[in-house]
Amino acid sequence: MRSPIRIVFEQRSETPKRLSILVPLLSVVAALVVGALFLLATGYSPIETYSNMLSDGFTSSRGITDTLGLSTVLICTGISAAFAFQMNLYNIGGEGQLYLGMIGGAWAGLALGDRLPTFVMIPVVLLVGSLAGALWVLLPAFVRSRLGTSEIVTTLLLTYIAASLVKHFVYSPGSFFVTKNSAFPQGRLVPDSAALKGIGDTSLYPTFFLVILIAVVLFWVVKKTEYGYRIQVIADSPRAAHYAGINANRTTLSVMLISGALSGLGGAVLIVGPFGRLDPGIILLGYGYAGIVIAALARNNFSAIIISGILFAGLRSGGDKLQISTSTPIHIGVMLQGAILLFALGGEAFRRYHIHAVRTERATQ
Amino acid sequence: MTNASHEVAKGPHHASGAAPSALSAHSIVKRFPGVLANDSVDFDVLPGEVHTLLGENGAGKSTLAAMLCGLYQPDSGYITRNGERIALSSPRAGLHHGIAMVHQHFRLVERFTVAENVILGSRDLSYKLNRSELEDKVAAVADSYGLPIEPGATVGELSVGQRQRVEIVKALYQGAEILLLDEPTAVLVPAEVEKLFENVHAMTRAGKSIVFISHKLGEVVEISDRVTVLRNGRVTGHVSGRGAADTKELARLMVGRDIELTTQRASHATGHEVLQIRDLSLTVNGVSVLSDISFNVHAGEMVGIAGVAGNGQRELADTIAGLISPTSGSVAISGSLTTDRGPIHARELGLAYVPEDRLGMGLVPSMSILDNLLLTRDRHIVVDRTTVRPEAARLIEQFEIKANGPDHVARKLSGGNAQKVLLARELSGGRTATKLLVVCSPTRGLDVGAIETVRALLDDARSAGQAILLISEDLDEVMSLSDRIFVLYRGSVVYETPGESAQLSTVGAAMAGLQPEGKS
Numbered sequence: 001m002r003s004p005i006r007i008v009f010e011q012r013s014e015t016p017k018r019l020s021i022l023v024p025l026l027s028v029v030a031a032l033v034v035g036a037l038f039l040l041a042t043g044y045s046p047i048e049t050y051s052n053m054l055s056d057g058f059t060s061s062r063g064i065t066d067t068l069g070l071s072t073v074l075i076c077t078g079i080s081a082a083f084a085f086q087m088n089l090y091n092i093g094g095e096g097q098l099y100l101g102m103i104g105g106a107w108a109g110l111a112l113g114d115r116l117p118t119f120v121m122i123p124v125v126l127l128v129g130s131l132a133g134a135l136w137v138l139l140p141a142f143v144r145s146r147l148g149t150s151e152i153v154t155t156l157l158l159t160y161i162a163a164s165l166v167k168h169f170v171y172s173p174g175s176f177f178v179t180k181n182s183a184f185p186q187g188r189l190v191p192d193s194a195a196l197k198g199i200g201d202t203s204l205y206p207t208f209f210l211v212i213l214i215a216v217v218l219f220w221v222v223k224k225t226e227y228g229y230r231i232q233v234i235a236d237s238p239r240a241a242h243y244a245g246i247n248a249n250r251t252t253l254s255v256m257l258i259s260g261a262l263s264g265l266g267g268a269v270l271i272v273g274p275f276g277r278l279d280p281g282i283i284l285l286g287y288g289y290a291g292i293v294i295a296a297l298a299r300n301n302f303s304a305i306i307i308s309g310i311l312f313a314g315l316r317s318g319g320d321k322l323q324i325s326t327s328t329p330i331h332i333g334v335m336l337q338g339a340i341l342l343f344a345l346g347g348e349a350f351r352r353y354h355i356h357a358v359r360t361e362r363a364t365q
Numbered sequence: 366m367t368n369a370s371h372e373v374a375k376g377p378h379h380a381s382g383a384a385p386s387a388l389s390a391h392s393i394v395k396r397f398p399g400v401l402a403n404d405s406v407d408f409d410v411l412p413g414e415v416h417t418l419l420g421e422n423g424a425g426k427s428t429l430a431a432m433l434c435g436l437y438q439p440d441s442g443y444i445t446r447n448g449e450r451i452a453l454s455s456p457r458a459g460l461h462h463g464i465a466m467v468h469q470h471f472r473l474v475e476r477f478t479v480a481e482n483v484i485l486g487s488r489d490l491s492y493k494l495n496r497s498e499l500e501d502k503v504a505a506v507a508d509s510y511g512l513p514i515e516p517g518a519t520v521g522e523l524s525v526g527q528r529q530r531v532e533i534v535k536a537l538y539q540g541a542e543i544l545l546l547d548e549p550t551a552v553l554v555p556a557e558v559e560k561l562f563e564n565v566h567a568m569t570r571a572g573k574s575i576v577f578i579s580h581k582l583g584e585v586v587e588i589s590d591r592v593t594v595l596r597n598g599r600v601t602g603h604v605s606g607r608g609a610a611d612t613k614e615l616a617r618l619m620v621g622r623d624i625e626l627t628t629q630r631a632s633h634a635t636g637h638e639v640l641q642i643r644d645l646s647l648t649v650n651g652v653s654v655l656s657d658i659s660f661n662v663h664a665g666e667m668v669g670i671a672g673v674a675g676n677g678q679r680e681l682a683d684t685i686a687g688l689i690s691p692t693s694g695s696v697a698i699s700g701s702l703t704t705d706r707g708p709i710h711a712r713e714l715g716l717a718y719v720p721e722d723r724l725g726m727g728l729v730p731s732m733s734i735l736d737n738l739l740l741t742r743d744r745h746i747v748v749d750r751t752t753v754r755p756e757a758a759r760l761i762e763q764f765e766i767k768a769n770g771p772d773h774v775a776r777k778l779s780g781g782n783a784q785k786v787l788l789a790r791e792l793s794g795g796r797t798a799t800k801l802l803v804v805c806s807p808t809r810g811l812d813v814g815a816i817e818t819v820r821a822l823l824d825d826a827r828s829a830g831q832a833i834l835l836i837s838e839d840l841d842e843v844m845s846l847s848d849r850i851f852v853l854y855r856g857s858v859v860y861e862t863p864g865e866s867a868q869l870s871t872v873g874a875a876m877a878g879l880q881p882e883g884k885s
């Protein structure tokens with residue numbers, strides 16, 4: 001007699017170490033497979049497309065510097081998302097905070113003009129951009145910590161407003177951010193003192209190393225400091241935090257602000273780096289949203305975010321370059337990003353549960 | 366080796382010999398990282414029988430029960446039901462085979478109401494819930510078992526004792542043939558225990574089986590047809606026949622030595638007032654929770670608060686600890702007001718506080734023992750774990766905490782061992798030398814050996830001049846340790862008596878809200 005096979009989800013008491021690495025890795029592979037199917041179905045060669053992406057994203061020296069350059073902003077938005085997520089605060093408005101970082105950074109650069117030397121200007125621009133990002137999350141952070149209003153909705157809504165702000169500042173005539181009397185609406189370039197040079201004339205800027213340093217410092221802060229300890233207590237059990245006299249409201253507020261500042265930093269990095277101006281083109285790039293995926297793939301681990309940020313940058317920059325040649329589909333990079341998110345989230349099931357098939361036995365009663 | 370086998374005539378409820386056991390475990394092995402929680406365990410329960418699992422904290426009782434109900438899967442070995450091999454892949458599969466369990470760590474959804482929790486997991490649910498009908502049904506079941514619960518209340522707002530009742534009602538509601546009770550009586554008052562036992566007897570008479578886990582040896586003697594003793598994951602002893610062994614013998618079987626739980630009171634005159642409570646009242650959502658409470662606790666004195674769960678004990682403790690601001694009245698420690706100043710201020714004045722709720726309030730489940738020890742201490746800006754590590758190792762040894770070391774995660778400790786971590790932290794002093802110790806149900810879930818140790822430590826603390834407020838539903842404990850006893854009923858102190866002249870019956874009556882004649 002054959003009994004039917006059933007899939008059983010058994011909750012794991014402990015996740016094996018190897019799964020923590022295997023699941024993200026397989027998520028990426030699975031996404032590539034789905035992408036390949038998609039390419040096949042639409043009449044493209046997956047092998048050709050992927051090999052182009054690979055060489056444009058990871059293997060050519062130009063490809064590597066482009067990837068690392070792009071990863072700078074993606075790591076910013078990745079740690080921004082992860083910093084909030086680790087405390088179960090779902091700041092999904094990194095995108096809008098990034099715009100504000102660009103606005104703030106460009107404003108600082110333009111307002112100060114050429115008066116200050118580069119070594120002062122760059123930190124000022126980055127700082128003002130970060131503050132602008134933090135400012136953009138102030139309201140959601142405040143209502144969340146005081147009233148418990150969902151930050152998911154408020155941060156997302158503010159992203160749309162931020163996008164409108166960017167457009168307003170670039171397209172409204174006579175705006176501070178644009179060149180006066182120009183026929184073509186375009187952001188004004190920040191002065192040279194606020195512009196970094198790519199290392200060895202590549203698109204990799206020194207800000208990359210700053211961002212890596214910040215990721216490492218944040219990792220240390222969370223693991224080793226009193227502040228990180230509080231975050232862990234609140235994330236796990238708010239009642240224990242209350243018992244221990246840890247002020248959850250204040251920590252919630254500061255974590256949200258730091259998260260916003262990190263996305264803002266990502267925007268400012270674009271000002272001192274490749275963009276040099278407030279550019280409405282940013283709205284189509286979705287670097288802030290990409291940060292959510294990067295954080296999810298890295299399971300909010302700051303050192304893993306460096307890796308997943310670089311991986312994503314490679315996919316994106318490789319994918320973007322495909323668009324130039326006509327034989328390959330555009331947006332495959334973005335599509336893969338979405339697929340990776342889905343698989344990474346689905347992969348959680350494998351980490352949390354031991355999933356196996358059993359033959360169902362006859363009931364004994 | 367302790368392997369006492371008293372083959373006395375079997376209990377009255379089951380036929381001897383041939384009948385297959387209702388549920389048996391065969392050579393079950395279960396390994397967790399670093400420990401062998403069950404080492405080739407054989408265990409069975411017959412129809413109509415109460416079979417008790419006894420053992421020290423961390424012996425592997427809960428682990429075995431969890432495998433019998435489908436929550437965990439054995440690494441090797443198998444389980445049979447009425448002689449037939451079954452696969453218990455989940456608690457739901459367990460329910461399907463008529464097996465339900467009352468867990469030691471509550472598995473209730475805090476945001477749901479009592480009724481919602483009780484029906485959670487039942488199969489016969491329609492898509493639309495008729496709330497009032499449901500609540501009536503749950504209340505009816507609860508009443509019929511003599512365990513009063515309020516079906517509409519949110520579980521998150523209930524005391525630990527009330528949650529325990531919900532867990533029991535939930536298991537009974539599911540109409541199981543085999544009921545696994547993991548320390549069900551830990552926070553019940555004697556009358557409730559009696560009621561529960563009546564239910565147990567009714568079930569066994571109907572041919573159902575009970576697996577019972579408890580550290581309260583008196584109960585074990587009273588209720589068990591058989592007792593199996595576990596030690597370090599292995600079966601080390603059996604006792605057969607109801608009442609075949611007395612508590613002393615069970616204790617010896619369990620910990621390998623004699624345990625003497627004695628009465629202890631202040632040996633010398635008590636000192637100045639450390640805790641001063643004046644006209645304390647608390648109203649929550651328009652309901653009076655504490656009303657007009659005034660008393661003092663002196664240095665070197667232990668004051669016991671007796672009462673049925675949910676009569677304001679938790680709120681009283683939380684208010685003293687600075688976690689709740691009273692509606693009126695004041696609390697002072699060593700003459701300094703703590704009202705509205707928050708928990709850190711209270712601790713700086715010398716407070717140590719063991720809350721009734723350990724995992725989730727007293728302990729952070731996902732954190733290590735080491736980090737949990739730091740929870741109520743001064744941690745500096747960069748958390749200083751290196752200097753605390755040796756102390757953590759020392760406390761693990763002193764409190765005999767079964768763990769892989771200071772990095773063992775609290776969630777993965779056995780119930781009693783988690784309680785020991787909490788006690789170890791609060792009894793070992795924190796920011797400042799402890800002057801006032803507020804302990805809620807300190808020995809709940811501890812084995813007799815550990816109870817002895819903890820009581821001795823409390824006595825030491827008292828002798829060292831600390832003022833102790835002992836809040837417990839374990840009336841025996843309150844009566845045998847306290848210098849003065851207060852009974853809390855519906856938020857008021859209704860009875861007060863010196864510890865040595867306290868009468869069990871009078872205190873019990875006061876707890877039930879009956880006006881004792883000699884109210885002092």
Ligand SMILES: Nc1ncnc2c1ncn2[C@@H]1O[C@H](COP(=O)(O)OP(=O)(O)OP(=O)(O)O)[C@@H](O)[C@H]1O
Nearest residue numbers: 013397402422423424425426427428777779780781
């Ligand atoms: N999920 C887990 N992960 C790792 N170790 C565990 C886990 N659950 C239990 N253990 C370990 O297994 C051993 C047995 O635990 P168990 O909970 O069965 O003890 P117990 O007999 O019920 O004790 P208590 O009387 O304290 O409740 C303990 O050493 C405990 O630390």
Ligand SMILES: [Mg+2]
Nearest residue numbers: 427469779780
């Ligand atoms: Mg247990």
